[in-house]
Amino acid sequence: MLTMFMVVVRCCSSLSMETIVSLCRKRGFIYGSSEIYNGFNGFYDYGPLGAELKKNIKNEWWVEFVQRSDDVFGLDSSIIGSPLIWKASGHVGGFSDPMVDDKKTKRRYRADQLFYKKVGDAYVTVHEAEKTEECACLVDAPPDVFAQLPPPDDPRRPGDLTEPRDFNLMFETNVGATDASTAYLRPETAQGIFVNYKNVLSSSRLRLPGGIAQIGKAFRNEITPRNFIFRSREFEQMEIEYFIKEDDWEPRHAEWITRCKTWLLKIGLKDELLGYDVHRDNLAHYARACTDITFKFPFGEQELQGIAARGNYDLTQHQSASGKSLEFYDEVAKEKLIPHVIEPSIGVDRLFLALLCSAYEEDGDRVVLKLSPLVAPVKCAVFPLVKKEPVLTLARRLYEDLREEFACDFDVSGAIGRRYRRQDEIGTPFCVTVDFDTLDDNSGFP
Template identity: 60%
Template sequence: MEEIVSLCKRRGIIFPSSDIYNGYAGFFDYGPLGSELKKNLKDVWWNHFVTQREDVVGLDSSIIHNPTTWQSSGHLDGFSDPMVDCKETKLRFRADQLFYAPVILQGSRVISFTFKEVIDATPEEMKLIPSPASGKPTLTAPRDFNLMFETRVGAAVDDSSVAYLRPETAQGIFINFKNVLNSSRQKIPFGIAQMGKAFRNEITPRNFIFRSREFEQMEVEYFIPPGDDVWEPYHQKWMDASKDFLLNEIGLREDLIAWDVHEGNKLAHYARACTDITFKFPFGTQELMGIAARGNYDLTQHTEGSGKSLEYYDEETKEKYIPHCIEPSLGVDRLLLAVICSAYAEDEVGGEKRNFLKFAPKIAPIKAVILPLLKNKPQLVEVARNLFEKLQKRGYNVQYDAAGAVGRRYRRADEVGIPFAITIDFETVEDDAGVTIRDRDTTEQIRIPIDDVIPYLSKAIDGY
């Protein structure tokens, strides 16, 4: 993980936010390569789940909603994490991420022990559990800490001006259900998709960009008819579509992906089912994407909170009902980290160790690098620049690199995941013998006519 974090900063993928002021915990900035990679991931997601489907439409709701939204949704009362404070160091920890081990003794000999979360400790046990910060039993009892980011709207500085940055994008979809339904002429089943920023005042942001205080989500709320036997097929279809997206569109390694079915107390009180797609990060297997059957909880809550009907009239059955929904939800930042971890590779080329990123061409920040064999030969530079500009106009983010030996330029391109390196040499300009295209993963090289470069890249990147 340290190598990945170092690579991200060194090559302009991710920087600590406010870096010149020693950073700000839980916030990150995306550099030239990172912002391009993030954009590509969002574009592929939108194309897969919205553009290529007739039954899903898009939405871009505001980050700040009427505060009553969060009262109705339950976030003001129930959106919290259990925390404990160290009374000596004043540091704060999530109680469900700290563990202790009550022991059973036989005389002076330990015969068994079991690790438990601090949140489950009795008051007597809390007096014995050492703080991670002080090493002494200085922890407070667990208590709820609301994760909402509070702000103010308007000139007044009183309770009437209190508002909140949204902790999720889903509620913007629910409160716009009728607006979208009336303007898009969709019929159930149909979905509303949204990408956007969300904010959570995490107690302990950790693991690089995996858990941060400002992040971006991509979600669909797919509305379906009510009924005990209705939701399961839709839930399964969205699990299949989500797996297909992660493996075949984004290019994650299948051996790093698993499923986690929520059961019992892991299941939200309003949910009928929830299955997470997990990913094996260097710091452990964690949730990457969730596919939940949320029932009609949200629309019902907003109907009651607003006094406005969010019922759907089914023209075929002549019935009115509040729809249920399936929610595939994915964090952009977590996905980006999973993509980098999945793509990170090491091998040996010509007896030298090579670190490189095996990004799928579709999501690679830079699609190709153009390499004139020599930078001081005008005839090579002219052809290389012309090809570079043609690819730019075609819409590809490409790089021009004329500095250093070609082998060294290959290594620079490999490290940031550029799939194709295109070399213009003297045969290109003197014998019209085309250009050399080197594949990043295999390092194999082929020779093709220069006029075939765009069709070749189009096939490799876009699939057509």
């Protein structure tokens, strides 16, 4: 008997990050990295269910934007490349966050995430989540005020914060045996696309408009990683650089915003949790426009995906620094040009967290993850009603048939209701119970 287990649930409007973190740990979605050595801040390991969910997210993105596209081609560039790439892109000189230290405890903070205000005759320093209307950002504090500011976690020590200084976010490493071999773990995947643009152009059918897509790890030495996997030091990106002519950027930018939002809904995010943040005054110096698709996380509404009209800054920089032409020859207009790009970029880990938050619901004391079948780590669970033959053999046969195509689970432990509850908690969309009726009418079998 094939059944889809459905239940009326209530949305958990007061969902907390503690609840999500606990569920991830309990059911094997995510573990803290290096736990037997007391952990390693800013890094995470994905367990059995997490690895499946993450793989499904990436597969669905690749199918949607590469496999089903006539004008987007895939790439997998190296994590470590020539350090000249990062000099040309501006990361070596300008990829930094303002940092301050507690002089006594040596604890480090991002200055742009701290705020200050005057209370009576004294100043207090507060974290971003605690700021009020009268607060100003720490990086804007004048020297005479800054000299009186205490650390945010001990207001009794005025003046115990260091002056803000730039902290480069790239991880350094060495290639080979010499001290002069400094290289970097890539802080983004985009530059691997830009430096391979001409290679892909000459070896594929890439033309304008057309794009290069990549999924890969990136690394940023965040001063204060926070909110679980939302901001970590090792993360994974799904990114496209869509190359266009300059005068085509506005309609293409609008088109990619719509495409990205449509896909996010398709894989299961709730529309009411999504929003937009149109950047107007805080654009990167090279960008024409940028719109973020936002998500209402338990800790607030934050960027989920960025869609930027990035201009032709990167290709121009790499052409200048390398001395190699990165121009495209337009055979119709009979002219050479350096393409502009539209860049849709989304973090796999951040999307993973959004999917769990969007899917989480409760029914009394039961947790129900309403994940889309497109991304659910387990697509179907098979339950023999009893541990007796021939029901057991028939159920096992069905399970083995299904797992040829889908990630499935076979569960004979406990009462049937308890087995359903376990699958509810991990987001399994379909469950199959093999019972005595199955023996009579062979339902579900050819």
